[in-house]
Amino acid sequence: MSQGEVLGPLDESVGYVLKRAANALRSAMEAALRPLDLTVPQYSCLEVLAQRPGLSNAELARAVFVTRQSMNLVLRGLQERGLVARPDSAPHGRARPTELTPAGRERHREASAVVRAVERRMLEPLSDGEQEQLLRGLVACVEALGTE
């Protein structure tokens, strides 16, 4: 009863399946990142910093879609573990640019590998064209909802 659910109208709703897919991806990522002692927000932070070094706390928060307060906690945890570095005083205004340390870059490399493996597993049944179409469809949905 726990697995063999009746295929009801819910499974035909894009919204329901979208939520389900995001949920499954999150769970898979959590499980994959646990051996590296990283949470999903922590990994997201490392990934953004690797691609765009020097971002401030508030900018990182916007990029990962969390509040400044939450991102601040994440950054503190990463800083205590020596994975990111921030100057003690802000060079301009109050924003302190954050950078990955060498250890942070190494950890990001490992984390990025396992996350990409999860993503690859998720997309494995789809052809390249179908993957592209899925991506474009999702982007279209985001834009349609974003412009309210």
Add this chain to the structure above:
Amino acid sequence: MSQGEVLGPLDESVGYVLKRAANALRSAMEAALRPLDLTVPQYSCLEVLAQRPGLSNAELARAVFVTRQSMNLVLRGLQERGLVARPDSAPHGRARPTELTPAGRERHREASAVVRAVERRMLEPLSDGEQEQLLRGLVACVEALGTE
């Protein structure tokens, strides 16, 4: 700076966009359900109950992907507002089957309408065929991740 973000590699990651889409859908649903004084979990519960009456708390929790404890709180809130009804004593075992009251059915009708409107808005830029393909792609992803 807040809106015009650089189109980086992140936007080409299906996982990232999937999270983004689910997030946008959730926010839009919250905003649409607020006038009806319903949260997303509460609506989800009503929706499942409308399609499958008589489910117990634990079965509802599994259907909505939350814990029994969380669903119990949701059900209490809905019960206090007279939208769902549960017998005081279980007819079999400990599971008490839950049903929508007439008021609950009416509220569900209203909520379902606004949620479907949100979903329609989200899917508006996609053709029928693209919507179908998106749905099938997401289902494939869920299944690929589910079988670990």
Add this chain to the structure above:
DNA sequence: CAGCGTATGTCAGAATGCTGACATGAGTCA
């Protein structure tokens, strides 16, 4: 009948994220 395993409902505690609020620093304009 007694024991075991499973499922359910429920209670308590912890973790996580958010909203509200405030002080600080920089830019703008009269």
Add this chain to the structure above:
DNA sequence: TGACTCATGTCAGCATTCTGACATACGCTG
């Protein structure tokens, strides 16, 4: 220069959800 606006970092409180645990109820098996 002084007032205003905006963004940032940070503190406190609240809300929501999860994990852990326990008692109860049923079915199965010896």
